Amino acid sequence: MTRRELWTPNRRDLLRMFGVGGAAVGASSLLAACGLGTGGGGPATDNGAAEVTGGFDWRKAEGTEISVLQTPHPYQVAFQPLLAEFTELTGITVKADLVAEADYFTRLNTELASGAGNYDAFMTGAYFIWTYGPPGWMEDLKPWLQNSSATNPDYDFEDIYEGLRRSTSWDFQVGSPLGTGGQWAIPWGFETNVLCYNKTEFDRRGIRPAETFDDLMQLATDLTDRANNKYGIAFRGSRSWATIHPGFMTQFTREGCKDYEKQGDQLQATMNSPEAVDFTRKWVELARSAGPTSWTNYEYPDCTGDLGAGTAMMVYDADSATYPQNIAGNSAQAGNLAWHPGPAGPDGNYGTNLWTWSLAMNSASEKKLAAWLFIQWATGKEAQTKAVQTGQAGFADPTRKSVFDGAFKQTLGNFPGYQETFEKVIGSTDIKFTPQTQFFETTEEWAVALQDIYAGQDAKTRLDALAAANTTAVNRAS
Numbered sequence: 001m002t003r004r005e006l007w008t009p010n011r012r013d014l015l016r017m018f019g020v021g022g023a024a025v026g027a028s029s030l031l032a033a034c035g036l037g038t039g040g041g042g043p044a045t046d047n048g049a050a051e052v053t054g055g056f057d058w059r060k061a062e063g064t065e066i067s068v069l070q071t072p073h074p075y076q077v078a079f080q081p082l083l084a085e086f087t088e089l090t091g092i093t094v095k096a097d098l099v100a101e102a103d104y105f106t107r108l109n110t111e112l113a114s115g116a117g118n119y120d121a122f123m124t125g126a127y128f129i130w131t132y133g134p135p136g137w138m139e140d141l142k143p144w145l146q147n148s149s150a151t152n153p154d155y156d157f158e159d160i161y162e163g164l165r166r167s168t169s170w171d172f173q174v175g176s177p178l179g180t181g182g183q184w185a186i187p188w189g190f191e192t193n194v195l196c197y198n199k200t201e202f203d204r205r206g207i208r209p210a211e212t213f214d215d216l217m218q219l220a221t222d223l224t225d226r227a228n229n230k231y232g233i234a235f236r237g238s239r240s241w242a243t244i245h246p247g248f249m250t251q252f253t254r255e256g257c258k259d260y261e262k263q264g265d266q267l268q269a270t271m272n273s274p275e276a277v278d279f280t281r282k283w284v285e286l287a288r289s290a291g292p293t294s295w296t297n298y299e300y301p302d303c304t305g306d307l308g309a310g311t312a313m314m315v316y317d318a319d320s321a322t323y324p325q326n327i328a329g330n331s332a333q334a335g336n337l338a339w340h341p342g343p344a345g346p347d348g349n350y351g352t353n354l355w356t357w358s359l360a361m362n363s364a365s366e367k368k369l370a371a372w373l374f375i376q377w378a379t380g381k382e383a384q385t386k387a388v389q390t391g392q393a394g395f396a397d398p399t400r401k402s403v404f405d406g407a408f409k410q411t412l413g414n415f416p417g418y419q420e421t422f423e424k425v426i427g428s429t430d431i432k433f434t435p436q437t438q439f440f441e442t443t444e445e446w447a448v449a450l451q452d453i454y455a456g457q458d459a460k461t462r463l464d465a466l467a468a469a470n471t472t473a474v475n476r477a478s
Contacts, residue, residue: 115364116364160186198337
């Protein structure tokens with residue numbers, strides 16, 4: 001059985017998928033492009049890993065040109081100048097197409113659904129595996145990793161943090177945890193979600209970051225001075241799945257809450273459990289009393305921008321997003337920032353949700369060996385070390401422990417608390433969501449519920465309605 005036979009998307013699935021990226025592209029034109037009625041995509045292609053034999057040699061695909069689809073990002077910027085070194089090493093030419101993030105996933109959806117194989121490799125986030133994987137659009141990289149003829153003996157896959165490897169692996173079965181199936185992508189760069197704060201202001205006041213969530217609420221409220229355009233803490237609040245996954249999901253997990261539980265062969269949404277209702281009510285109250293006044297429109301650039309401008313005293317979001325604000329010349333508060341793990345849960349846990357930009361292979365590629373050589377080079381120790389050392393916008397965080405402990409630590413002299421925070425949370429950092437194919441639809445509905453509670457709806461009533469709708473949605477798709 002090919003992976004394309006495991007699940008064939010229907011019209012509703014395709015409409016949903018093309019809505020993921022949020023770009024203004026008409027559904028009718030997209031459906032025409034993907035060949036609705038055929039399930040999208042062309043004939044299934046076999047995994048070519050077993051065809052690679054003999055000793056490992058970087059030049060086994062010499063003379064090949066591959067196309068890679070990417071979106072502009074510090075990771076991509078850091079690697080772009082290094083592509084010439086890859087070509088010199090392998091004899092493979094890389095044609096990298098860049099698409100702005102607002103349009104990126106719509107473009108990627110169209111490409112993968114078409115089965116045309118125009119792109120051999122692409123950037124993706126781990127959550128997108130749950131959409132792209134089941135219809136067979138992604139190559140399982142595990143057979144490539146396990147073939148010593150195709151993979152450099154020095155590659156050392158286990159050097160990549162365990163939570164990252166687990167977060168990019170799944171068997172596509174409802175209720176199965178991450179780490180149970182194929183390896184659908186290789187983590188390239190990632191972020192933990194922790195607190196970044198204005199250390200200079202904290203030191204001037206003689207205060208320290210909070211160690212419990214209740215103390216964080218009080219501290220953020222005390223730091224809020226609306227009359228002087230200062231507020232305590234920024235985190236995302238827009239109507240998007242991206243509002244749920246950083247600070248909210250991290251603290252939700254630390255407070256002992258879960259999104260779903262397995263009951264028989266079904267998932268039951270539990271974002272309305274007593275502890276989840278209590279936490280959500282507090283989170284929304286924190287936004288109301290100590291967040292930005294236009295919280296329901298806030299994305300991560302708004303949060304980090306306010307931190308860099310000195311308007312927000314704290315940000316609860318990606319460490320890699322706050323990192324650039326402390327680089328000289330990037331913000332007014334550069335040099336004044338520091339990092340803290342954020343409040344532990346009542347039991348002392350520091351469970352932290354992550355995001356990772358990863359590299360994946362198009363299952364329709366006809367140049368799989370060359371694509372795999374590119375992916376393993378870009379995620380390898382040597383290239384990642386060089387990207388850390390030369391990337392103009394920084395490269396936080398490297399996915400490999402050896403690179404973090406080596407080249408990356410040497411960059412952290414003016415980043416107080418960054419290393420300590422990372423080392424505090426990394427052991428309990430992975431994706432805290434239950435994997436399921438309706439992730440984007442149901443998580444956006446979760447963000448809408450937060451906005452409704454912020455607007456005055458009762459938290460318990462609203463979360464009961466959300467849980468009922470999400471339970472139906474995730475099981476309908478299974």
